[in-house]
Amino acid sequence: MPARRIDVITAVHPPAAPYLADAYKSLCAQELPAGWEWHWIIQEDGYSDAVTPYVPDDPRIAFHQGRPGGPGVARTMALAHASGPYVKVLDADDQLTPGALARDLAVLEADPALGWTTSRVLDLLPDGSTAGFDQDPADGPTERGAVVAFWKANNFRAQVHPATLFVRRDLLLALGGWMALPASEDTGLLLALNTVAQGYFTREYGLLYRKWPGQATAQTHHTHEAERTARMAVIEARVNSLALLRGTDPL
DSSP states (O other): OOOEEEEEEEEEOGGGGGGHHHHHHHHHTOOOOTTEEEEEEEEEEBOOSSSGGGSOOOTTEEEEEEOOOOHHHHHHHHGGGOOSSEEEEOOTTOEEOTTHHHHHHHHHHHOTTEEEEEEEEEEEOTTSOEEOOTTOOOSEEEOTTHHHHHHHHTTSOOSSOGGGOEEEHHHHHHTTSSOSOSSOHHHHHHHHHHHHSEEEEEEEEEEEEEOOTTSGGGSGGGGOHHHHHHHHHHHHHHHHHHHHHTTSOOO
């Protein structure tokens, strides 16, 4: 019987391509239960000759390119090549911690009522040191609406990190993939998931989140007030619409 597959989706653009080697090492260090395997789908946000040299030579890896539209568009296009029951997000400049995939898989395999998981994050600083976050939620189920409520009460900042997302592929597709936003597209997806399905938070560290000058969230346009206000408004409107479609009050 062929192995069941976890599709790991990575959006990449040329400045982040050199970090693919570290992401690959972290994937190769993952140990999965018998009958499971990972498949890495790398989608370049654009067409260039700058990324291909950094894509590892491994039959478990598929590399694709497409018209530039930002990381949300690239990840959603990568879904065309996903076939397994689960999708794991891995940004090109980040690294999984040992055991992260197996922990995510175990949670969703054990409870069909859960739609997604997230986990704790360690910032990977330029000098190689790491820094954690001391306000993570408790280990266990993430109730519907809990992430949304925290986000609204804390200046539109979620207390769980969308870069750690592990999600059922059919649920991800039902929500249309990542939002078509210039930034915060992953937060928008996370909040939509929290509106329609119960999740789970793992307090074990699941990701090394690289901090470096070239990352998208370090650019000045990411915090441009007018654009950020518009992004948050459309994310909130989507959450409220999804809640109404479920027959519940806006969150």
